[in-house]
Amino acid sequence: MDRGQPSLEPAAAAPRASGRCVIAPVRAVLRLRRRVCVLRKRRLLQPGGGPDVGTGAPRPGCSPRAPRADLDQPKFFTFDSPAELPSRTPRKKRRRSRLVLYPETSRKYRPRVEHRSRAQRCLLLLVAIVGFQVLNAIENLDDNAQRYDLDGLEKALQRAVFGQPAAVSRIVALMRDYLATHVHSRPLLLALHGPSGVGKSHVGRLLARHFRSVLEDSALVLQYHARHHCPEARAAQDCREELARRVADVVARAEAEEKTPLLVLDDVELMPRPLLDELHGFLQPQRSHHFHNAIYVLLSGAGGAEVTRFVLQNASRALPLRPDGFRSAEAAAAQAEEDLRASLLAVLSREHPLWQAAAIVPFLLLDKRDVVSCFRDEMAGEGFFPDQARAENLAAQLSFYRVAGREFAVTGCKQVVATVNLL
Numbered sequence: 141m142d143r144g145q146p147s148l149e150p151a152a153a154a155p156r157a158s159g160r161c162v163i164a165p166v167r168a169v170l171r172l173r174r175r176v177c178v179l180r181k182r183r184l185l186q187p188g189g190g191p192d193v194g195t196g197a198p199r200p201g202c203s204p205r206a207p208r209a210d211l212d213q214p215k216f217f218t219f220d221s222p223a224e225l226p227s228r229t230p231r232k233k234r235r236r237s238r239l240v241l242y243p244e245t246s247r248k249y250r251p252r253v254e255h256r257s258r259a260q261r262c263l264l265l266l267v268a269i270v271g272f273q274v275l276n277a278i279e280n281l282d283d284n285a286q287r288y289d290l291d292g293l294e295k296a297l298q299r300a301v302f303g304q305p306a307a308v309s310r311i312v313a314l315m316r317d318y319l320a321t322h323v324h325s326r327p328l329l330l331a332l333h334g335p336s337g338v339g340k341s342h343v344g345r346l347l348a349r350h351f352r353s354v355l356e357d358s359a360l361v362l363q364y365h366a367r368h369h370c371p372e373a374r375a376a377q378d379c380r381e382e383l384a385r386r387v388a389d390v391v392a393r394a395e396a397e398e399k400t401p402l403l404v405l406d407d408v409e410l411m412p413r414p415l416l417d418e419l420h421g422f423l424q425p426q427r428s429h430h431f432h433n434a435i436y437v438l439l440s441g442a443g444g445a446e447v448t449r450f451v452l453q454n455a456s457r458a459l460p461l462r463p464d465g466f467r468s469a470e471a472a473a474a475q476a477e478e479d480l481r482a483s484l485l486a487v488l489s490r491e492h493p494l495w496q497a498a499a500i501v502p503f504l505l506l507d508k509r510d511v512v513s514c515f516r517d518e519m520a521g522e523g524f525f526p527d528q529a530r531a532e533n534l535a536a537q538l539s540f541y542r543v544a545g546r547e548f549a550v551t552g553c554k555q556v557v558a559t560v561n562l563l
C-alpha cells in the first residue's frame with residue numbers, strides 16, 4: 141500500500157546523504173501513512189462522503205483509538221468508552237410492553253415449557269386408557285358379584301344347610317369364578333352327589349329360590365325333576381325333545397336379558413340315557429354361544445355308595461371331613477375331599493361322558509348332631525317350640541351307622557319332615 145502511493149509526496153522520496161539513506165525513507169513512509177489517515181478521516185466526516193460514511197470502522201494502519209469524530213469533538217473527559225460511541229446512532233423507539241399486574245398469590249413468571257417427546261405422550265395416553273379399562277372391568281365384575289348377590293347366597297346356604305360346609309363353600313366358589321366373567325366358552329356344570337337325605341335337593345331348591353329373586357325373572361330358572369317330568373311310562377325321545385326345547389327357551393331368554401340362567405335337574409340318576417346325551421350336547425363348543433352362558437346343577441344319588449363308604453372309612457380320623465376351624469383339620473379335610481372327588485369322577489365317568497365336564501361336589505353323610513339341627517329347624521318351621529331335648533329324642537328314633545364312637549344317619553334328614561308332621 142505504501143509503495144503503491146509514492147506520488148502523494150514526491151519531495152520525501154528525494155535522495156539525501158549516504159548516512160541518512162535508511163532513516164529518511166522510513167520517515168517518509170511514516171509521514172505518508174499519517175497523511176493518508178488524516179485524509180481518510182476528513183473524508184469520512186464530510187456529509188455524503190462516500191460509501192464508507194457512518195461505518196465507523198478504522199482502516200488498517202490508522203490508530204484504532206482515534207474515532208472518526210475526534211477531530212471535531214471538544215477534548216474533554218466523558219464516561220463514554222470508545223466502544224460505546226457507535227451505539228449513539230439514533231435508535232428505533234422500542235414499544236414498551238404493557239405492564240401486567242399479577243395478584244399476590246399467583247405466579248409471576250410463565251411456567252417453563254417442558255419438551256416431551258411424542259412417544260412419551262403416546263405412552264402416557266396408552267397407560268391411561270389401559271388403566272381406565274382395567275378399572276372399568278373391575279367395576280363390571282363387582283357389579284356382577286352384586287347382581288347375583290353371591291355373598292348373600294353363601295350366608296343363606298350356611299344358615300340353612302347342616303353338616304355340608306365344604307360342599308357349600310365349593311358351590312359358591314365355583315359360581316363366583318364363573319360369574320366373574322361375562323363371556324364363557326362353556327356352561328358351568330355342578331354335579332351334587334351323595335346318599336339319600338343329605339340335602340342335595342334342599343340345596344337345589346335354595347339355589348333356585350335365590351336366583352329367582354336376584355334375576356327378577358322366574359322364567360330364567362328351570363327346575364326339572366326327572367321323576368316328575370319324565371316318568372318311566374313316557375318315551376325317552378319325547379322327554380329329550382321337551383328338555384331340549386325348555387333349555388333352549390331359557391338360555392335364549394337369558395341371552396336377551398343379558399343374564400345367566402340357572403337350570404336345576406334333580407334325580408339325574410333316574411334320567412334315561414338320551415336325556416343325558418342331550419345334556420351333554422348343551423356343553424359342546426359348537427353349540428350357539430348363548431348355551432355357554434348358563435349354570436346347570438345336576439342332583440344325583442349316583443355315587444352315594446362311594447360317599448358312604450368313604451365317610452365311614454375315614455370316621456376314625458379326627459374329624460377329617462369336617463373343617464371345624466383348625467387349620468390342620470381343614471387341610472386334612474381338603475385333601476380327603478379331593479380324593480373323594482377323584483374316586484367319584486372315576487365311577488361316574490364310566491356311566492356317561494357327561495360327568496367328565498362336571499365339577500363334582502360330594503355331599504357327605506350327616507351325623508346325629510346335624511339331624512338334631514334338622515329336627516329343630518323343621519319344628520320351628522311348623523310352629524313348634526324347637527326344644528333341644530325333644531329334637532334329640534326324635535333323632536334317636538332314626539337309624540345310624542356307628543363307627544369309631546360317631547353316629548351317621550343312614551337316611552340323613554329325609555324322614556325329618558314326615559316325623560315332625562306326625563307331632
Ligand SMILES: Nc1ncnc2c1ncn2[C@@H]1O[C@H](COP(=O)(O)OP(=O)(O)OP(=O)(O)O)[C@@H](O)[C@H]1O
Pocket residue numbers: 300301302303304335336337338339340341342343440441506514552553554555556557
Ligand atoms: N343338610 C341338610 N340341612 C338341612 N336340611 C336338610 C339337610 N339334608 C336334608 N335336609 C332336610 O331333609 C329333607 C330331604 O332332604 P333332600 O331332599 O335334600 O335330600 P336329598 O339329598 O336330595 O336326597 P335324595 O337323593 O333322596 O333326594 C329336605 O327337605 C330338608 O328339609
